[in-house]
Amino acid sequence: MVVSALDSAIAADALPEIGEVTPTVERPKIAEHGDYSTSIALALASSMRMAPREIATKIAESVEKSSMVCDVSIAGPGFINFRLDDEWLRSQVNVIREEGVEFAHSDIGAGQKVQVEFVSVNPTGPLHIGHVRGAVIGNGIANILDAAGFDVQREYYVNDAGNQMRIFMESAYVRFMQAAGKDAELGVESYPGEFVVDLGAELYAEFGDSVVEMDKGDAIGVIGKTALDRTLANIHGTLAMMGIEYDEWFSERS
CATH class of the missing domain: 3.30.1360.70 (Arginyl tRNA synthetase N-terminal domain)
Structure with a gap:
């Protein structure tokens, strides 16, 4: 206008x-x-x-x-x-009811591809309220672009490499050893939350004493992938409860 x-x-x-x-x-x-x-x-x-x-x-x-x-x-x-x-304005009520979920959709983005990356937090524990806020905003933006006719790809960039993952793996190892009854202490840099305590117990229940006897590096090599997979599964579950689905989970290590 x-x-x-x-x-x-x-x-x-x-x-x-x-x-x-x-x-x-x-x-x-x-x-x-x-x-x-x-x-x-x-x-x-x-x-x-x-x-x-x-x-x-x-x-x-x-x-x-x-x-x-x-x-x-x-x-x-x-x-x-x-x-x-x-x-x-009153007349628009019937228009909205008639068009249903297609109301306000357009084709201004037809033929154009866009990628919306959102949340993408380090997979070192459950999502907190700040992450969830970002998830709602990011998914909302993706939905608006989708309604405008764009070919939208929703991506979660999995930060599964680098220093934070090293700290997470070492924290999971300490909790694993504690679950085995060993005297192990978290380092100055660590993830002390209850999630990792529970994760360590789950890892010990799955891998048992055979891994306890390994050198630290070898043990982390064995339990690390499972620790990461279970943390990602927790994040997946939270997002699924919110009705948020991704087209791509892109690993930083890939």
């Missing part, structure tokens, strides 16, 4: 010709100002060499009449405010 009105004003010689413009449309901070607002007139003032309010007036006068908008007004130095018509 804003771009169309700007084009109409330029075509009518009410405003000077300019290049392609992508206006920003936002919700006003003060509800009384309207439902939506754009500052495009302020952005164009320099290139058009006109006062922002004058530009805003020309654009507002060129907005095509429709049942959707009941009022277009100018505020402050040149903000253009739009107020949606109440009757039109």
